[in-house]
Amino acid sequence: MSTHNISGKKVAFLLTDGVEQIELTSPWNAVKEAGGIPTLVAPKSGSVQGFQGTEKGDTFDVDTTVAEAEASDFDALVLPGGVINADHLRMDKDAQAFARNFFEQHKPAAAICHGPWLLIDAGVVRGRNLTSYRSLQTDLLNAGAEWMDEEVVVDNGLVTSRTPDDLPAFNHKLLEEIAEGKHSGQTV
Template sequence: MRIAFLTAPEGVEQIELTEPWQAAKDAGHEPVLVSTKSGEIQAFDHLDKADTFPVDEVVGETSAGSFGGLVLPGGVANPDFLRMDEKAVAFVRDFFDRGRPVAAICHAPWTLVEADVVRGRELTSWPSLQTDIRNAGGTWVDEQVKIDDNGAGKLVTSRKPDDLKAFCDAFLHVFAEGAG
């Protein structure tokens, strides 16, 4: 299965990109780095620059229909940049419209709030997003990983890098169900 990993050109938390990416590869999936611009993205280790990664496809030139699922890594700046990009927001919304599974960790649900896809769902995130999620009609829970299925596709969310193992296990399980 092709899995889109959507990031902004900078600001993604590196470990929240690389660990799920490797987990997807190890499970036999094809991870694809999608961004709002071509070239490379700049990852971060908290507030410090980390590695760069080549962009495979650009939002607006690709479609949710060519992927089996979507992973949204966090980082404070990453989802803030994404939610300001109309094409990125539409790309995320399209996964929900198609009923495709989506996974988001840490601050990534900010992009989901902007895409107006959290209404009626239970999800978790970095604690500072609680109010935003509630204001967008979602129910915030403080759990290591939360799987929500409101009939419009499954959503897997986690709070922080410490939850990555549970996050990867959960999204791989949910994505495999969606492929069956």
């Protein structure tokens, strides 16, 4: 059970087909257990296909599309990883705008593994400290971020982690940042 109470806080989980399943389900359950309200936001309605590594996992029902969703309706954003998921989201203009709006509104955001790819295309990583799956290091550095090889990095409301092994630390800091609320340094 979490030491952070986020009762009633709405958390958008932005993802699409190819999401790394554990990077969705673990933070989702942490948010629910802490009293938060997770919402699955995706580019298309229906359901999205999770993966466990390279094998198909479960499907997850979409609550709302990213074109219909408004960052102002949520208290925080979570970007799970998965190469296919992250690669498709980073090219989606609605997903870019949705993510950027959380930063413009100074709201907490969290990304794990390949999740930070979207943040590059959303234009919100320049000058920020973060981590990711190792293969994104060069992309993040080229976008002006400071990349660190640590299990979790927190920078003014932005929480990032590298792999599923980091989920306990990621979930803890995610809940902490949501509980703290808006961060003036969380901006584009």
